[in-house]
Amino acid sequence: MSPLKSRHWDTAAATLEALREYDLAPAPELFHVWFVYFADENPDILRSIDLARQQGTAIDEKQLRDLYDRFILHRHVTDFLRQGMDSFADVIEQSEQSIGSVSSELGIYHKVLEATDAALRRDGKSFEILQAVAHQTRQVDKTVTRLSEQLDSYHQQISYLQNELKKARDQSFTDGLTRVSNRLHFEQILIELASAVDAGDASEPFCLMMVDLDQFKQINDRHGHRVGDEILVLIAGILKSCIKSRDTVARYGGDEFAVILPKTTLDEALFLAEELGNRVRTRDIRAKPSGTSFGHMTVSIGVAEYHKGETSSSLVDRADGALYRAKQSGRDRYSTALPYDVDQLSVAP
Numbered sequence: 001m002s003p004l005k006s007r008h009w010d011t012a013a014a015t016l017e018a019l020r021e022y023d024l025a026p027a028p029e030l031f032h033v034w035f036v037y038f039a040d041e042n043p044d045i046l047r048s049i050d051l052a053r054q055q056g057t058a059i060d061e062k063q064l065r066d067l068y069d070r071f072i073l074h075r076h077v078t079d080f081l082r083q084g085m086d087s088f089a090d091v092i093e094q095s096e097q098s099i100g101s102v103s104s105e106l107g108i109y110h111k112v113l114e115a116t117d118a119a120l121r122r123d124g125k126s127f128e129i130l131q132a133v134a135h136q137t138r139q140v141d142k143t144v145t146r147l148s149e150q151l152d153s154y155h156q157q158i159s160y161l162q163n164e165l166k167k168a169r170d171q172s173f174t175d176g177l178t179r180v181s182n183r184l185h186f187e188q189i190l191i192e193l194a195s196a197v198d199a200g201d202a203s204e205p206f207c208l209m210m211v212d213l214d215q216f217k218q219i220n221d222r223h224g225h226r227v228g229d230e231i232l233v234l235i236a237g238i239l240k241s242c243i244k245s246r247d248t249v250a251r252y253g254g255d256e257f258a259v260i261l262p263k264t265t266l267d268e269a270l271f272l273a274e275e276l277g278n279r280v281r282t283r284d285i286r287a288k289p290s291g292t293s294f295g296h297m298t299v300s301i302g303v304a305e306y307h308k309g310e311t312s313s314s315l316v317d318r319a320d321g322a323l324y325r326a327k328q329s330g331r332d333r334y335s336t337a338l339p340y341d342v343d344q345l346s347v348a349p
Helices: 003-021 028-039 043-054 061-122 128-172 183-198 216-223 225-242 266-281 312-328
Strands: 207-213 248-253 256-261 284-286 293-296 299-305 334-336
Touching: 003 028, 028 043, 028 061, 043 061, 043 183, 043 312, 183 248, 183 256, 183 312, 207 225, 207 266, 207 312, 216 225, 225 248, 225 256, 225 266, 256 266, 256 312, 266 299, 266 334, 299 312, 312 334
Parallel strands: 299 334
Antiparallel strands: 207 256, 207 299, 248 256, 284 293
């Protein structure tokens, strides 16, 4: 048995064991969530279940179905609709091309018939059968024209639906408050970048920054969540203003942001981390309606560079670990992640 098949069987066995352990029915949705968990394919599912297991909390059907709806179903449905719409659009386009070709050939044929009919009339030899064929040809030409118009209408409708699907997909990838990418979009981009590096399709390095607002809970406690939300929006704007168009800012959760930096070395990422820290530190935080100043805020940042063969979740863990050390060292600073030991598939001590 190949190593890949063996790993899949091991994952399936662990999945079934977990379903038995928590007395859950082997429903497809529940099986899927546990399989993704043991395959380490989704950090959100991994963290949610790990937290419950560490706390000794029972993992019930409702919790698993919620994870399935949030992190598996939505992505699959969106991809399915997009692929189906693209395939249908291709069929419409090919049909339009075929009808266009037939219409062109009918036009030439019609002209030949008319020229022949005119020549026969001049010679006094016009035939009824030729006139009937010409008439039927005109009717077919009208039918082809109507079909072409209908296909054009279908094509316009498909374009409209594709645009609406893109809007819906963009909305599903956008954080409702800060308007930067959300956790789902962040994970997709991170997995794609890691896969490209592992497959050899991308030779450039890429880095990840985890950014957390210092003492944000005190702001919420003192001034309320509305002010806290305004500050999150402001910080997201500052982060976006410091990055390049190829980079991605995402709200990772709460007051923590993630910044994906393709084609960026660790030294370049550390330089950017320092710039971000300075930009936030020197910004006077003010409430929009009243202009009331809330002083200055700071951020702590963890920076990690991806290594070939590393999982995306491991990269997040290393950047999070660096962020934690920056917090422990006094906040308002950045820290570099510990190196990754590819051979041992673990963070080096």
